[in-house]
Amino acid sequence: MSTDRIEKRVVLRAPRSRVWRAISDAKEFGTWFRITLDGAFAAGKTVRGSHGQFKVEMLVERIEPERYFSYRWHPYPDPAKDYSGEPMTLVEFTLEEAEGGGTLLTIVESGFDRIPLARRAEAFRMNTEGWGGQIKNLERYVS
Amino acid sequence: MSRSRGAALQASDAVPLFTALADATRLGLLRRLAVDGPLSITRLSEGTGVTRQAITKHLNTLGTVGLVRHARRGRERVWELERKRLEKARAYLDQVAAQWDAAAARLKAFVEDR
Numbered sequence: 001m002s003t004d005r006i007e008k009r010v011v012l013r014a015p016r017s018r019v020w021r022a023i024s025d026a027k028e029f030g031t032w033f034r035i036t037l038d039g040a041f042a043a044g045k046t047v048r049g050s051h052g053q054f055k056v057e058m059l060v061e062r063i064e065p066e067r068y069f070s071y072r073w074h075p076y077p078d079p080a081k082d083y084s085g086e087p088m089t090l091v092e093f094t095l096e097e098a099e100g101g102g103t104l105l106t107i108v109e110s111g112f113d114r115i116p117l118a119r120r121a122e123a124f125r126m127n128t129e130g131w132g133g134q135i136k137n138l139e140r141y142v143s
Numbered sequence: 144m145s146r147s148r149g150a151a152l153q154a155s156d157a158v159p160l161f162t163a164l165a166d167a168t169r170l171g172l173l174r175r176l177a178v179d180g181p182l183s184i185t186r187l188s189e190g191t192g193v194t195r196q197a198i199t200k201h202l203n204t205l206g207t208v209g210l211v212r213h214a215r216r217g218r219e220r221v222w223e224l225e226r227k228r229l230e231k232a233r234a235y236l237d238q239v240a241a242q243w244d245a246a247a248a249r250l251k252a253f254v255e256d257r
Contacts, residue, residue, distance in 0.1 A: 012255060
């Protein structure tokens with residue numbers, strides 16, 4: 001079991017150029033991610049986003065047109081706290097041609113093992129009611 | 144916003160679950176207890192190439208964070224898995240993963256809808 005990373009793969013029935021725009025254009029990203037961003041994405045640049053009380057800083061790491069986009073951020077930010085001294089997780093979007101047309105998008109978020117334990121515990125504490133549904137995942141891990 | 148949690152957090156009384164999990168030997172012990180049920184230290188150290196003393200230390204580490212507990216079975220002391228605790232450790236990543244599922248679904252609708 002990895003406690004460090006999450007990986008999601010999804011096939012989008014849209015050309016790679018379209019998917020790329022939706023991810024690399026900060027305005028489009030904000031539309032589907034549901035966040036308002038204060039500027040364009042550029043490697044090495046920090047883009048700030050907000051949605052009501054929720055605030056986030058995305059430190060853009062690498063941009064390879066139509067193929068790869070990555071940034072770092074603090075997962076689960078709590079508006080009342082300062083996380084500036086904490087390690088960030090890395091979020092990576094990778095685009096490939098999907099078999100049979102469309103775009104295969106892989107989203108990886110990694111680096112959770114470096115996030116302070118108390119914070120991770122807080123985050124899962126918020127999920128108390130959902131724990132009943134987590135048993136399947138546990139079973140998969142331990143079997 | 145899917146990543147927002149709304150309510151303010153209180154200071155957590157969290158224990159270092161993830162540190163306890165981040166060790167190959169300890170993960171192996173957990174898996175073993177999950178598959179075989181309660182086992183003695185002797186049984187747990189068989190075939191691992193790890194000394195009983197080291198196994199004991201690992202079990203104590205797992206016990207401190209509530210992932211395993213020991214019990215008596217006749218004259219024998221056995222260790223068993225505390226499943227509830229493991230679920231909690233797993234729940235954090237599940238939550239982040241669920242949020243990415245939701246975000247990916249919105250992205251899918253966004254790019255396919257034109």
